Amino acid sequence: MPIQHGPEKPxxxxxxxxxxxxxxxxxxGTIIGSGIFLVPHDIALQVGSVKALLLVWLxxxxxxxxxxxxxxxxxxxxxxAGGIYVYLREAYGRLFAFLYGWxxxxxxxxxxxxxxxxxxxxxxxxxxxxxxxxxxxxxxxxIALLTLVNILGxxxxxxxxxxxxxxxxxxxxxxxxxxFFSSRAAPAHTDPGLLLPHATASSFGVAMIGVLWAYEGxxxxxxxxxxxxxxxxxxxxxxxxGTVAVVAVYLGAxxxxxxxxxxxxxxxxxxxxxxxxxxxxGPHGATFVSALILCSIFGAINGTVLGxxxxxxxxxxxxxxxxxxxxxxxxxxxxxxxxxxxGVWAILLASSGTYKQLYTYVIFTGxxxxxxxxxxxxxxxxKRPDLPRPYRVWGFPVVPLAFSAAALVIVGNALIRxxxxxxxxxxxxxxxxxxxxVWKRTAKEATNx
Numbered sequence: 001m002p003i004q005h006g007p008e009k010p011x012x013x014x015x016x017x018x019x020x021x022x023x024x025x026x027x028x029g030t031i032i033g034s035g036i037f038l039v040p041h042d043i044a045l046q047v048g049s050v051k052a053l054l055l056v057w058l059x060x061x062x063x064x065x066x067x068x069x070x071x072x073x074x075x076x077x078x079x080x081a082g083g084i085y086v087y088l089r090e091a092y093g094r095l096f097a098f099l100y101g102w103x104x105x106x107x108x109x110x111x112x113x114x115x116x117x118x119x120x121x122x123x124x125x126x127x128x129x130x131x132x133x134x135x136x137x138x139x140x141x142x143i144a145l146l147t148l149v150n151i152l153g154x155x156x157x158x159x160x161x162x163x164x165x166x167x168x169x170x171x172x173x174x175x176x177x178x179x180f181f182s183s184r185a186a187p188a189h190t191d192p193g194l195l196l197p198h199a200t201a202s203s204f205g206v207a208m209i210g211v212l213w214a215y216e217g218x219x220x221x222x223x224x225x226x227x228x229x230x231x232x233x234x235x236x237x238x239x240x241x242g243t244v245a246v247v248a249v250y251l252g253a254x255x256x257x258x259x260x261x262x263x264x265x266x267x268x269x270x271x272x273x274x275x276x277x278x279x280x281x282g283p284h285g286a287t288f289v290s291a292l293i294l295c296s297i298f299g300a301i302n303g304t305v306l307g308x309x310x311x312x313x314x315x316x317x318x319x320x321x322x323x324x325x326x327x328x329x330x331x332x333x334x335x336x337x338x339x340x341x342x343g344v345w346a347i348l349l350a351s352s353g354t355y356k357q358l359y360t361y362v363i364f365t366g367x368x369x370x371x372x373x374x375x376x377x378x379x380x381x382x383k384r385p386d387l388p389r390p391y392r393v394w395g396f397p398v399v400p401l402a403f404s405a406a407a408l409v410i411v412g413n414a415l416i417r418x419x420x421x422x423x424x425x426x427x428x429x430x431x432x433x434x435x436x437x438v439w440k441r442t443a444k445e446a447t448n449x
Contacts, residue, residue, distance in 0.1 A: 027242025030303030035214030082314025083222030164299030
């Protein structure tokens with residue numbers, strides 16, 4: 001697992017073109033999607049006080065930061081394209097890593113991409129009347145457009161990511177400013193008949209799952225580690241600054257909502273951000289939030305398009321996927337074939353709607369892989385103690401252990417609450433075992449010719 005230094009890479013490798021700003025924008029822009037605008041409603045349904053609501057957001061942020069900083073150590077030690085796939089390969093072997101890459105392409109990344117794109121189509125109806133078919137066409141068009149942007153160069157993709165990250169942060173700052181400083185900001189009237197929810201250990205755990213979903217995407221930068229300039233310095237800083245910034249924004253946004261909507265009102269309205277701005281600025285406020293959500297989702301789609309294909313690229317380089325997927329485009333210096341395969345599959349999922357069922361099936365396995373990836377920090381410290389580590393995760397081994405334990409709790413909860421779906425999801429992932437063996441055998445035969 002060699003350390004790569006310097007900006008120059010051979011022509012057959014992906015160029016190191018991502019600086020600190022672009023890397024941090026990938027962290028922030030991929031995490032902030034639609035969750036912060038909708039999830040506060042779900043959290044309010046589970047907890048009974050402002051302190052509990054803010055605490056669950058803070059704990060979720062700290063856990064996400066623990067996962068991000070764990071990946072920062074792995075990425076600084078091995079800044080190669082593929083991210084989590086590469087870390088799993090080095091810690092657990094090629095089969096386990098392939099199963100992650102298989103699940104990533106099958107639904108974890110492609111399903112996330114389809115989910116975001118469909119949400120983009122749905123929110124587009126706030127400005128243009130669209131039939132269900134037209135919404136699917138919009139979703140497919142967004143995936144196709146951003147796939148093309150990413151094929152044309154990682155710098156172009158990074159520019160789009162930075163632009164939309166700045167835009168969504170500015171939009172959220174506007175909501176916070178309106179709530180904190182507007183003379184119209186006053187708590188909405190609460191119906192005395194509404195019952196406040198009471199937080200229990202169980203409901204707090206359910207709320208935590210929703211919050212961690214809102215923080216989903218903190219790992220996406222790992223896939224592009226092979227294209228980050230001076231990765232030993234940039235990766236840890238981008239993970240730290242990006243994740244801390246998101247935690248601060250999420251807490252600030254929730255405080256802004258609470259300044260206008262008491263907990264019972266938040267529990268009533270799923271579109272918390274839109275209702276908040278409508279109370280502050282009338283119909284124009286709700287329209288502003290709809291535009292902000294579209295902007296936020298667009299940026300999250302771009303970051304998701306950018307990330308996953310680097311894992312498929314690494315799989316092909318390992319001889320367990322189509323060889324063409326491991327080639328760098330001669331003109332654009334991108335994993336064009338990997339991007340194209342993901343784009344086509346994500347469009348099919350978005351158009352058919354089957355991604356919803358698939359995503360339910362394998363969501364718990366995704367968190368199993370996240371737990372395994374952070375625990376790889378501990379395994380590789382023992383397995384490869386002499387490996388140069390420009391950055392070592394703070395609070396080792398508590399930090400990676402804390403995230404791994406939290407992720408396993410989510411896995412266990414999914415297994416208990418949805419045993420059938422979880423079992424089917426595990427079966428879908430394990431289908432990758434014979435596929436891996438076929439690829440491995442094919443690669444060996446090709447080498448012996």
